[in-house]
Amino acid sequence: MKKGIFGLLAVLALLALSCSNKAPAPEQPGKPRVAFVYIGPPGDGGYTYQHDQGRKYMEAQLGIKADVVQSVPEGADAEHVIADLAQNHDIVFTTSFGYMDSTLAVAKRYPKVIFMHCSGYKTAPNMGTYFGKNYQGSYLAGIVAGKMTKKNIIGYVGAFPIPEVIYNINAYALGVQTVNPKAKIYVVWTNTWFDPSTERQAAESLLDKGADVLQAYQDSPATLQAAAERGAYAGGNDSDMSRYAPKNYLTNPVWNWGPYYTKVVEAVENKTWTNTPYEGSLADGTVTIAPLGSDVPASVKALVEAAKAKIIAGQLHVFAGPIMDASGKVAVPAGENLPLADILKMNWFVKGVVGTIPAPAAQ
Structure with missing residues (x-):
């Protein structure tokens, strides 16, 4: 009381x-x-x-x-x-x-x-x-990550295991897989939206696993800063975070x-x-991505711009089948697009994502 x-x-x-x-x-x-x-x-x-x-x-x-x-x-x-x-x-x-x-x-x-x-x-x-549909930006960020990793080990710092975070992780992974199907995305949960210390610890645990690219669905730039200190690339979330580590920054979705x-x-x-x-969405400008980092080659920027244009034109759907889940089962059949209602209640990982989805902690 x-x-x-x-x-x-x-x-x-x-x-x-x-x-x-x-x-x-x-x-x-x-x-x-x-x-x-x-x-x-x-x-x-x-x-x-x-x-x-x-x-x-x-x-x-x-x-x-x-x-x-x-x-x-x-x-x-x-x-x-x-x-x-x-x-x-x-x-x-x-x-x-x-x-x-x-x-x-x-x-x-x-x-x-x-x-x-x-x-x-x-x-x-x-x-x-x-x-x-910030997952559209996550998909584009995944394309960059898939091209920039050398080890094919990508780390993802997630806030809470709720659909919003899960579908962004999956969209990011699908973007990675379009250019680098060998890469794996390892997920660590923090159970907080904003706690720079906890976020940094999660990022460092992924770097210790060998990740050379990190992405975060968090409110602070702690993941990006941790990556920069270890010579890894990273993207932040929600805002252009390049100012926190300009030499190591890739990109991320921006509201x-x-x-x-x-x-x-x-x-x-x-x-x-x-x-x-x-x-x-990307089409109405509510969602976009930050300018790509200085180390990202022009060829990768061209891939991102092409994918972005297709999404805006309705020619590319992020969750278009066939999509396999992490267990190898068909989650979205070929020729189908996952409906928005199903995206917004997503509780499964796509193939290539390594991690568990526990019951959400209190927010």
Whole structure:
């Protein structure tokens, strides 16, 4: 009981101190009042950083100032933060999967407030969801990795064993296999989105196995930094992380949330908002990849650009059969494309991925 009370007090204190201007945004007559809830700090260099860049873009486009609460733990405490924001905002963006149930609970209590939840699947009349096909970017990053490995040992640092991370690992592996079917992708789980120390330990364990290329589905650049210290190549996640290790960087998927956030706020303002789930892609620019690293040859860049163009044109589907799972069974038959609904609940590895998928730890 005490732990819960102190956790609540900590979150309420965070709410008071963590807004974008250290105080609630001033009233802006005629403009929607907007708030964001972040899982990490905007300075994480990855996931939260990109959401924050999207917020800033939206603010500049619409001439408004949003409130921000950062580093809010997923779970019960998040519900208190979201509910507090709902009392004096028109739109609340909750930007992490683990906020889903908390967002839904608050949405039911505040039917006049619009809630937008990132990466989830539950909706309500006043609650929508949004995410994107970042696995398209992971596939392209895999092409680069497959060409850059010399040992055919690639390491992948994954956050949680949930579908979002699993389908990105698989897409990456499929990209690798298009250019290097001999390569193996070894997965280590951290059970955290943002813990640079834990992420580094996972990366180092993969380097100890002989990996000469690493990829991470994490919020910090720790994997990239660990790889650079050992002379290996690596890609990060969510944001262009080349600045953390420019000589060792390859590429990774990048989010571009600004135009979408602008569109949502405008729709609420114009009373045209709906709760239709949004799934961005390479085609609409919500998903892209960072510029390829300086060591990546022009021939590899050409392969990536060709694959990217085919994905955008609808001529290449990342999860097009035939695809074998890690046990050697047919997971996607030849001539079929795995439906998006099945991608979003993926709980199996493709052939060539080495690792286990345990039950997800609490997020």
